[in-house]
Amino acid sequence: MKHGGVTKFSIQNLLGPIIVLILLTHFVGGASTSLQLVTQMALCLFVMVLALQVFVGNSGVLSFGHGAFALIGSYVSAILTAPVNIKDNALSMNQLWEPLVSPQVNIYVALVISAAVSGLIAAITGIFLMRLNGLAAGIATFALLGVAYNVFFNNKKIGPGSQALPGVPLIDNNWILLLLAVLSLILVYFINISRIGRTLRATREDAMAAPALGISIFKVRLIAFIISGAVAGLSGGMYSHVAGTFQVQDYYLEFTFITLSMLIVGGSASIWGALVGTFLITAVGQVLLMMEQDLPVFGIQVQIPLGSRAVIIALTFVAVLLWRSGGITNGKEFRIPKLKKIS
Amino acid sequence: MALLEVTNLVAGYGKVEVISDVSFTLEPGKSIGIVGPNGVGKSTLLQAIAGGIAPKGGTITFDGKNIAGKKPEDIVRLGLSLVPEGRQIFSGLTVRENLSLGLTGRRNKKGANEAILKVRELFPVLLTHENHQAGMLSGGQQQQLAIARALISEPKVLLLDEPSLGLAPTVITDVFDRLKEIIEMGTAVVIVEQRANLVTSFAEKTIVIRDGKVQSTLTSADAANSESLQRSYFGAGE
Amino acid sequence: MVQSILDAISLGGLYSLAALGLGLVFGVMRLVNFAHAELITIAAYTLVLTAQFPLAVSLLFTVIVTVFVALLMEFSVYRRLRGVNPAIMLIASFGLSTVLQRVYELMFGALPRSAVVAPFLRGDFKVAGLSITISSIITIVLTIVILLAMGYLIEKTSLGLQLRAASADFKTARLLGVRSNRLISAAFGLSGVLAACVALILVIQNPQISPYYGLNITILSLVGIVIGGIASLRGAALGGFIVGVVLSSLNTLLGNGRVYAYSWLFILVLVILLVRPGGLLSKGSELERV
Numbered sequence: 001m002k003h004g005g006v007t008k009f010s011i012q013n014l015l016g017p018i019i020v021l022i023l024l025t026h027f028v029g030g031a032s033t034s035l036q037l038v039t040q041m042a043l044c045l046f047v048m049v050l051a052l053q054v055f056v057g058n059s060g061v062l063s064f065g066h067g068a069f070a071l072i073g074s075y076v077s078a079i080l081t082a083p084v085n086i087k088d089n090a091l092s093m094n095q096l097w098e099p100l101v102s103p104q105v106n107i108y109v110a111l112v113i114s115a116a117v118s119g120l121i122a123a124i125t126g127i128f129l130m131r132l133n134g135l136a137a138g139i140a141t142f143a144l145l146g147v148a149y150n151v152f153f154n155n156k157k158i159g160p161g162s163q164a165l166p167g168v169p170l171i172d173n174n175w176i177l178l179l180l181a182v183l184s185l186i187l188v189y190f191i192n193i194s195r196i197g198r199t200l201r202a203t204r205e206d207a208m209a210a211p212a213l214g215i216s217i218f219k220v221r222l223i224a225f226i227i228s229g230a231v232a233g234l235s236g237g238m239y240s241h242v243a244g245t246f247q248v249q250d251y252y253l254e255f256t257f258i259t260l261s262m263l264i265v266g267g268s269a270s271i272w273g274a275l276v277g278t279f280l281i282t283a284v285g286q287v288l289l290m291m292e293q294d295l296p297v298f299g300i301q302v303q304i305p306l307g308s309r310a311v312i313i314a315l316t317f318v319a320v321l322l323w324r325s326g327g328i329t330n331g332k333e334f335r336i337p338k339l340k341k342i343s
Numbered sequence: 344m345a346l347l348e349v350t351n352l353v354a355g356y357g358k359v360e361v362i363s364d365v366s367f368t369l370e371p372g373k374s375i376g377i378v379g380p381n382g383v384g385k386s387t388l389l390q391a392i393a394g395g396i397a398p399k400g401g402t403i404t405f406d407g408k409n410i411a412g413k414k415p416e417d418i419v420r421l422g423l424s425l426v427p428e429g430r431q432i433f434s435g436l437t438v439r440e441n442l443s444l445g446l447t448g449r450r451n452k453k454g455a456n457e458a459i460l461k462v463r464e465l466f467p468v469l470l471t472h473e474n475h476q477a478g479m480l481s482g483g484q485q486q487q488l489a490i491a492r493a494l495i496s497e498p499k500v501l502l503l504d505e506p507s508l509g510l511a512p513t514v515i516t517d518v519f520d521r522l523k524e525i526i527e528m529g530t531a532v533v534i535v536e537q538r539a540n541l542v543t544s545f546a547e548k549t550i551v552i553r554d555g556k557v558q559s560t561l562t563s564a565d566a567a568n569s570e571s572l573q574r575s576y577f578g579a580g581e
Numbered sequence: 582m583v584q585s586i587l588d589a590i591s592l593g594g595l596y597s598l599a600a601l602g603l604g605l606v607f608g609v610m611r612l613v614n615f616a617h618a619e620l621i622t623i624a625a626y627t628l629v630l631t632a633q634f635p636l637a638v639s640l641l642f643t644v645i646v647t648v649f650v651a652l653l654m655e656f657s658v659y660r661r662l663r664g665v666n667p668a669i670m671l672i673a674s675f676g677l678s679t680v681l682q683r684v685y686e687l688m689f690g691a692l693p694r695s696a697v698v699a700p701f702l703r704g705d706f707k708v709a710g711l712s713i714t715i716s717s718i719i720t721i722v723l724t725i726v727i728l729l730a731m732g733y734l735i736e737k738t739s740l741g742l743q744l745r746a747a748s749a750d751f752k753t754a755r756l757l758g759v760r761s762n763r764l765i766s767a768a769f770g771l772s773g774v775l776a777a778c779v780a781l782i783l784v785i786q787n788p789q790i791s792p793y794y795g796l797n798i799t800i801l802s803l804v805g806i807v808i809g810g811i812a813s814l815r816g817a818a819l820g821g822f823i824v825g826v827v828l829s830s831l832n833t834l835l836g837n838g839r840v841y842a843y844s845w846l847f848i849l850v851l852v853i854l855l856v857r858p859g860g861l862l863s864k865g866s867e868l869e870r871v
């Protein structure tokens with residue numbers, strides 16, 4: 001993770017990634033039904049990677065706990081919007097706690113609530129977690145994920161336990177998802193260039209060294225953690241409305257690893273890095289999936305053995321780190337080039 | 344032929360060049376002082392010679408071989424040992440264990456016992472604390488331990504980075520007396536100090552580093568007037 | 582009751598072995614090697630797939646294979662990442678872990694492989710009317726033997742001294758002549774041997790080997806070394822032991838609530854870290870260094 005990051009507002013830096021997002025959503029998302037779903041999922045993941053970027057990318061503290069916020073966001077949005085009869089009947093033999101069965105709210109209200117709940121949980125846990133540094137912080141955030149996963153996996157009173165909660169209403173609209181992603185991007189961008197972002201980067205700890213944290217660093221980290229938790233919650237919520245289900249297993253080790261890889265492969269120091277990482281890994285995964293299924297990719301048909309996709313993705317990831325430990329973008333923001341006047 | 348010959352050495356960190364052009368030679372069994380103000384790059388120079396950091400340019404010929412860019416663990420085996428700044432003893436290990444670590448840098452394991460005995464003779468105080476944690480020793484004792492540890496590999500050249508750092512004047516005299524004995528026994532010594540007066544009277548010649556380069560060379564002959572010279576260069580006699 | 586105590590001690594011992602393997606590598610290169618899990622897994626596969634041979638042959642083969650994979654990790658990936666920010670190394674080890682899991686899946690299939698390893702270690706015996714499983718006794722004895730051997734190696738041999746010195750200050754150790762490549766390879770090799778030992782004990786208890794076999798114990802040992810104090814091997818071993826004992830005790834004490842054992846364990850971990858961020862065995866000075 002290289003020091004870097006942009007400190008001054010620049011409309012080109014902000015518009016660059018947004019325009020790329022719009023183009024991707026328009027051209028890839030509109031190409032076919034299967035690509036539409038891939039694009040929608042990538043938008044959700046992008047919001048998650050943004051959440052990681054604002055905290056991990058700025059503070060240098062690795063968090064393995066953000067899966068918990070995504071999990072909670074996803075859960076909240078799903079439980080608030082899934083049809084009553086599904087919650088009442090389909091769920092693990094009717095064990096769901098009574099007050100959770102009846103609530104029904106609008107999808108967008110539910111999304112706001114997911115972000116708020118995740119942010120709140122980030123605030124409460126952050127008061128403890130943000131006192132730690134280095135490896136201790138890494139393990140402590142992982143403990144948070146461990147507790148969330150363990151509780152949701154086993155408790156059938158609050159949710160579906162190890163099963164899926166089906167019937168979550170879909171946001172079947174690329175542009176709404178895009179809008180949510182862009183809003184998150186703008187929020188994260190402004191945090192990055194604010195005093196909070198600057199202080200975080202100034203006090204980042206790359207060496208995993210663990211000096212006692214000064215009170216101001218603690219506060220700044222806590223604020224970033226809360227915002228980041230809320231954005232992660234939003235991404236989880238979005239994901240339930242794209243997948244149409246909520247399932248605890250979607251937010252554990254693999255999720256944690258893949259989202260952190262997206263951030264680090266792209267380059268954790270910038271929003272542009274988050275974007276490149278998310279869409280590159282998604283694209284590589286998609287292409288390999290098509291190869292596994294022996295479908296033509298851009299007209300070329302190459303078949304690879306079933307199951308080799310994940311090996312190749314993980315290998316690519318390791319190779320990128322070996323090649324460039326600052327990630328592909330190495331901390332740079334993407335700028336839309338200024339148009340030169342033609343004389 | 345010179346035992347150690349540094350020519351146009353360039354060294355630094357990342358893109359920053361701290362040492363831009365330093366040359367000097369050292370004959371077997373002789374001594375050389377290197378002085379210069381804090382932050383000028385004296386430690387960087389020694390680290391580059393000992394392999395702690397890779398030089399960016401120039402050559403370092405030791406015993407007829409170019410050692411520039413070699414690993415520190417290989418350089419010490421060739422017979423060049425560094426006593427780093429701040430002593431860097433292993434405070435959690437015992438005195439004996441610290442000394443044993445010095446053995447890893449020996450080219451051949453034969454004669455190890457003799458080397459240990461010789462070092463113990465030179466620094467009897469270490470013997471009495473052999474089983475104590477090195478961190479419990481006084482500053483002067485820790486410096487002696489650091490020198491002793493480097494001597495166990497029986498180097499032809501010993502590099503010392505500010506051995507007087509943080510020591511009381513009487514202790515400094517003590518340490519420098521040992522260094523004289525070491526030179527008399529045939530080890531060539533490169534000694535870095537911030538304060539010129541400590542080394543000009545001690546070493547055959549002393550180079551002054553300024554702005555990454557050798558600014559001047561002083562011999563022990565002009566030690567007396569050099570001291571006043573140094574005062575004017577460094578602005579303080581401390 | 583007696584069985585529960587024995588179980589707790591044997592699980593603690595097992596976790597301390599896994600933690601030691603992680604701690605050795607962390608000491609010399611500040612790498613949290615998440616892919617240690619896959620060393621345990623490959624050792625377990627090898628044990629099960631060579632179960633038809635005499636135990637000694639099978640064990641020897643297992644150690645060779647595991648050490649080979651450990652060294653392969655170091656040569657192909659970690660050597661090139663030396664000196665890089667530890668967070669990046671940790672993430673890279675995550676990646677390597679995934680690569681190996683998938684490779685195992687391709688090689689051995691996603692379904693568990695199993696075979697009876699050392700059948701004479703199954704079953705139980707009676708002492709003073711109490712029934713005690715043989716495997717718990719074997720585990721404890723094996724663990725003690727391995728820990729003593731490791732203790733001797735680390736405290737009394739030149740390799741051990743170099744490992745301790747390099748863990749405290751690699752730069753100075755190299756100036757004294759410690760060969761970095763060899764020492765790091767040795768640390769990886771030893772962590773491979775320890776992984777093979779852990780796998781042996783695990784396989785006696787549970788011979789159903791899947792690509793994720795080593796994951797759980799590795800995560801928990803990682804938690805262990807951090808609460809024990811990653812700055813020292815003793816801290817690592819102690820932390821691993823505590824996690825094992827606590828988990829085993831929770832499983833006994835919680836009764837029907839044992840599905841939440843992990844939650845309680847993690848909460849305890851958080852509390853320990855908040856009180857002693859550098860781990861239980863840390864001193865103030867170590868806190869700043871690691």
Ligand SMILES: Nc1ncnc2c1ncn2[C@@H]1O[C@H](COP(=O)(O)OP(=O)(O)O)[C@@H](O)[C@H]1O
Nearest residue numbers: 356357361379380381382383384385386387388
């Ligand atoms: N590890 C390092 N990384 C980057 N810069 C360094 C490092 N060590 C020293 N420096 C810089 O190099 C310059 C020379 O330092 P040093 O060689 O320690 O000087 P001296 O020993 O003469 O006091 C100083 O400006 C210092 O800040």
Ligand SMILES: [Mg+2]
Nearest residue numbers: 385386387428
């Ligand atoms: Mg210095």
